[in-house]
Amino acid sequence: MKIISRSQWGARPWNGTPNHVSLSSRTEFFIHYDGATPITRTGSSVPQAIDRQHQNQGWAGIGYNFVVDQDGTIYEGRGWNLQGAHCPNHNVSGIGVQIAIGGDQEPSAKALASARALYDEACQKTGRTLAKKGHRDGIATACPGPRLYAWVKAGMPAGDYDEPSSPAPAPAPAPSWDGKSFPGASAFKLGQSHPAVTVLGQRLVAHGYGRFYKEGPGPRFTEADKDAVQAFQKAQGWTGSDADGYPGAETWKRLIAAPKAKPAPKPSTIVALNSAVKPGARHAQVKELQQLLVKAGYGPIPGAYSTYYGTETQKAVARFHNKNPHLRAAGKSYDPAIGKQGFIELQKEAGRK
Numbered sequence: 001m002k003i004i005s006r007s008q009w010g011a012r013p014w015n016g017t018p019n020h021v022s023l024s025s026r027t028e029f030f031i032h033y034d035g036a037t038p039i040t041r042t043g044s045s046v047p048q049a050i051d052r053q054h055q056n057q058g059w060a061g062i063g064y065n066f067v068v069d070q071d072g073t074i075y076e077g078r079g080w081n082l083q084g085a086h087c088p089n090h091n092v093s094g095i096g097v098q099i100a101i102g103g104d105q106e107p108s109a110k111a112l113a114s115a116r117a118l119y120d121e122a123c124q125k126t127g128r129t130l131a132k133k134g135h136r137d138g139i140a141t142a143c144p145g146p147r148l149y150a151w152v153k154a155g156m157p158a159g160d161y162d163e164p165s166s167p168a169p170a171p172a173p174a175p176s177w178d179g180k181s182f183p184g185a186s187a188f189k190l191g192q193s194h195p196a197v198t199v200l201g202q203r204l205v206a207h208g209y210g211r212f213y214k215e216g217p218g219p220r221f222t223e224a225d226k227d228a229v230q231a232f233q234k235a236q237g238w239t240g241s242d243a244d245g246y247p248g249a250e251t252w253k254r255l256i257a258a259p260k261a262k263p264a265p266k267p268s269t270i271v272a273l274n275s276a277v278k279p280g281a282r283h284a285q286v287k288e289l290q291q292l293l294v295k296a297g298y299g300p301i302p303g304a305y306s307t308y309y310g311t312e313t314q315k316a317v318a319r320f321h322n323k324n325p326h327l328r329a330a331g332k333s334y335d336p337a338i339g340k341q342g343f344i345e346l347q348k349e350a351g352r353k
């Protein structure tokens with residue numbers, strides 16, 4: 001069996017040092033695919049692209065132990081003795097092999113034969129029969145796609161593998177969902193679609209978690225959804241498995257509910273208006289009134305800030321009343337003085353700026 005070494009295919013230097021794993025720790029063999037998009041090329045650019053992507057997401061480098069392209073060429077990634085980065089909780093026990101296809105693209109017989117040869121070699125090196133697994137056996141994901149998963153389930157036959165003549169059972173249709181109530185945890189599986197995921201995303205955006213989405217929310221449950229859900233859950237004061245990024249009934253209920261309004265300023269911060277604060281008067285609080293008017297956007301007040309309630313201050317109060325006509329003194333179209341309620345409202349407006 002020929003394996004193209006990292007130096008032969010032009011791997012980047014490791015960014016850090018992946019842990020060493022002894023062969024005796026290996027008990028599983030995982031098959032992966034590349035994702036949703038079919039891979040039409042072969043050759044060194046295949047592992048190079050994965051290497052680049054995995055380093056860009058902060059990993060040491062290509063996370064699979066091996067990659068197999070459609071010519072059946074095998075490329076060394078983490079190899080036999082380094083810890084992989086391909087399936088959480090299975091990176092020590094599991095050897096991860098990516099077969100470079102995407103979506104429901106058909107794997108070539110050569111690629112399958114090479115992957116099987118890797119499996120046989122892994123069993124021989126470890127002296128045991130490794131469990132045959134697809135990525136989705138380790139975590140909720142669409143990987144390795146329908147065709148490769150069927151191949152794994154068929155026992156990873158080498159050579160003249162015929163797909164089961166009856167098509168693999170289609171995923172069960174999403175049970176009818178009323179569009180509102182909690183659809184059940186099964187609606188939220190990484191990489192899988194459900195109409196409730198779109199609603200979930202829209203509610204997260206409404207609650208202020210839109211920053212997690214590079215594209216708008218959609219029906220597929222992605223890492224972005226999971227991260228947004230987790231941030232929301234943590235904001236509820238939840239920890240551990242209550243903040244795992246997967247919405248349960250309580251998360252759903254709180255998301256569907258209207259976002260909590262920003263709390264109004266505490267009453268204690270509202271200052272009472274002294275009745276001596278009126279046009280033509282001098283009072284220490286006039287200065288505060290002027291500052292609030294400017295802060296809330298009703299300035300400018302030329303000559304401010306002083307203790308004198310002059311015509312410029314009156315004009316600013318009038319601008320405030322034009323915006324808040326219900327706070328004018330009853331029956332007056334123009335009220336030069338700010339009333340008690342007006343002063344309270346003004347403090348709120350200034351506090352919101």
Ligand SMILES: [Zn+2]
Pocket residue numbers: 031032033086135143144
């Ligand atoms: Zn995978």
